[in-house]
Amino acid sequence: MKFLCLSCDQVMAFEERQIPGDGTLAVVFRCPGCGREMAMLTNPYETNLVSGLGVKIGGRTVPEQPMELLRSTLDGGRPDVFAEAEHGEAERGNARTLAWSPTALERLDRVPSFVRGMVKRIYADWARERGIAELTPEIMDQARTDLGLEGM
Amino acid sequence: MSRRIRSYHEVGPAGETIPEQVAAQRERLAQRLAAVGSIVVIASGKGGVGKSALTANLAAVLSARGLRIGALDSDLNGPSLARMLGVVGARLAAGSDGIVPPTGAGGARVVSMELFQNAPDAPLRWRGPETDSWVWSNVLETGTLRELLSDVAWGKLDVLLVDVAPGTDRIARLLELVPDPAALLLVSTPSEMARRVVARSLRLVREARLRRIGLVENMIAWSCPACGARTELYERAGPSLEADGVERWCEIPFDPRLARSTDEGNPFVLAYPEAPAARAVGALAERLCAELSLSTDGA
Numbered sequence: 001m002k003f004l005c006l007s008c009d010q011v012m013a014f015e016e017r018q019i020p021g022d023g024t025l026a027v028v029f030r031c032p033g034c035g036r037e038m039a040m041l042t043n044p045y046e047t048n049l050v051s052g053l054g055v056k057i058g059g060r061t062v063p064e065q066p067m068e069l070l071r072s073t074l075d076g077g078r079p080d081v082f083a084e085a086e087h088g089e090a091e092r093g094n095a096r097t098l099a100w101s102p103t104a105l106e107r108l109d110r111v112p113s114f115v116r117g118m119v120k121r122i123y124a125d126w127a128r129e130r131g132i133a134e135l136t137p138e139i140m141d142q143a144r145t146d147l148g149l150e151g152m
Numbered sequence: 153m154s155r156r157i158r159s160y161h162e163v164g165p166a167g168e169t170i171p172e173q174v175a176a177q178r179e180r181l182a183q184r185l186a187a188v189g190s191i192v193v194i195a196s197g198k199g200g201v202g203k204s205a206l207t208a209n210l211a212a213v214l215s216a217r218g219l220r221i222g223a224l225d226s227d228l229n230g231p232s233l234a235r236m237l238g239v240v241g242a243r244l245a246a247g248s249d250g251i252v253p254p255t256g257a258g259g260a261r262v263v264s265m266e267l268f269q270n271a272p273d274a275p276l277r278w279r280g281p282e283t284d285s286w287v288w289s290n291v292l293e294t295g296t297l298r299e300l301l302s303d304v305a306w307g308k309l310d311v312l313l314v315d316v317a318p319g320t321d322r323i324a325r326l327l328e329l330v331p332d333p334a335a336l337l338l339v340s341t342p343s344e345m346a347r348r349v350v351a352r353s354l355r356l357v358r359e360a361r362l363r364r365i366g367l368v369e370n371m372i373a374w375s376c377p378a379c380g381a382r383t384e385l386y387e388r389a390g391p392s393l394e395a396d397g398v399e400r401w402c403e404i405p406f407d408p409r410l411a412r413s414t415d416e417g418n419p420f421v422l423a424y425p426e427a428p429a430a431r432a433v434g435a436l437a438e439r440l441c442a443e444l445s446l447s448t449d450g451a
Contacts, residue, residue: 001168002160002163002168003166004157004158004163006155011163011164011166012166013166014166014168023280023281044280044281045280045281045284045287045288048278048287048288048292049287049288049291051288051292052288052289052290052291052294053170053174053295054173054295054299055170055173055174057168057170058168058169059168059169059173060169060173064173064177064180066248066249066250066251066299066303067246067250067303068299068303069292069295069296069299070268070300072279073278073279073280073296074268074269074276074277074278074296075277075278075279076269076270076271076274077270078269078270079270080243081243081244081267081268082244082245083243083244083245083246114268114270
């Protein structure tokens with residue numbers, strides 16, 4: 001998919017991605033010639049279609065996790081299937097403490113347990129890479145948008 | 153006069169990495185499958201002909217002969233291999249290299265959708281809009297199948313057996329992910345209906361120019377354990393698959409213990425190794441080993 005600025009006849013470049021959390025996706029593109037911006041808004045069907053491809057519009061900031069697609073989209077997943085679900089490798093291997101605010105933990109608890117371990121690890125890795133000491137819901141929002149974690 | 157807009161291929165790159173991400177998925181799949189000696193697809197097109205039971209028993213008998221075997225249940229909507237190989241409820245270690253599959257009866261490593269689902273009788277459901285899921289669910293299922301192949305740390309395998317769901321479209325979908333399996337076992341029964349469906353599948357796999365296609369005819373007859381009298385379960389009817397050039401590799405007689413034993417997670421070939429049906433599966437395993445030049449420890 002490409003967006004062509006008809007005024008400049010130039011391909012518009014990816015600018016940013018936002019995930020409102022209602023199953024939709026907003027992706028902003030910008031014309032490098034005239035600077036005009038446009039947002040592509042996908043409905044939940046289109047969002048799931050893109051998710052099904054296992055790709056992130058705008059690119060990935062963390063590598064694809066094993067079974068990421070299945071774990072993030074399966075409804076009714078077995079909560080205890082993953083033996084290391086709550087303690088990811090990056091988390092165990094990194095001595096620096098990362099705190100979770102009570103409200104962030106509440107929000108994490110709302111993530112299906114089937115996928116919670118993977119989501120927690122991704123958020124934690126993202127925060128550590130940025131030197132963040134405490135994860136809050138606001139920072140989770142930022143990470144979700146940055147990482148393209150639809151439905152997480 | 154309408155203006156001419158340049159086509160997708162005429163304009164330069166958009167700074168979008170989706171093609172690269174898809175290429176990376178393909179690369180990961182290729183790397184994973186590179187550690188597999190031979191991929192053997194067990195398919196039919198028809199449901200209820202015994203593909204999964206054959207896969208489970210073949211996995212058990214090949215493992216018992218000292219081969220490193222993986223068994224993938226690609227039937228996402230009707231999974232059964234986890235139960236048949238006794239790994240339902242097994243936990244999976246999730247490492248950076250992938251998900252470590254549990255080891256089933258006989259020693260085969262098993263992955264099936266049943267491992268991931270909370271309720272054994274729950275239909276497969278995805279998170280997303282509640283209506284019209286057909287718009288996106290097919291893409292999601294193919295993506296999941298790709299993950300089951302590429303994100304499982306199978307380790308080094310001599311053979312990966314892939315059990316394919318009913319439907320010729322499912323065979324085509326799998327062959328897009330695994331385009332050149334070492335062999336494909338086409339499972340049928342002597343019934344006319346089964347043969348007609350399998351004939352369609354045969355046409356599809358012939359067009360894919362697979363290297364080896366072997367016909368397995370299942371449930372051909374029942375022998376009375378008391379008097380030994382043989383009763384054909386089906387009147388042989390419908391198109392002759394052999395006439396279409398496919399070689400019959402195996403005929404498996406019906407044995408009610410096979411379904412019972414396999415359903416209990418105890419592969420029939422291990423529980424009743426002397427039964428005619430178990431011997432037939434053993435002979436099929438030998439044929440497969442010969443075709444694929446696999447040496448076993450002679451067990």
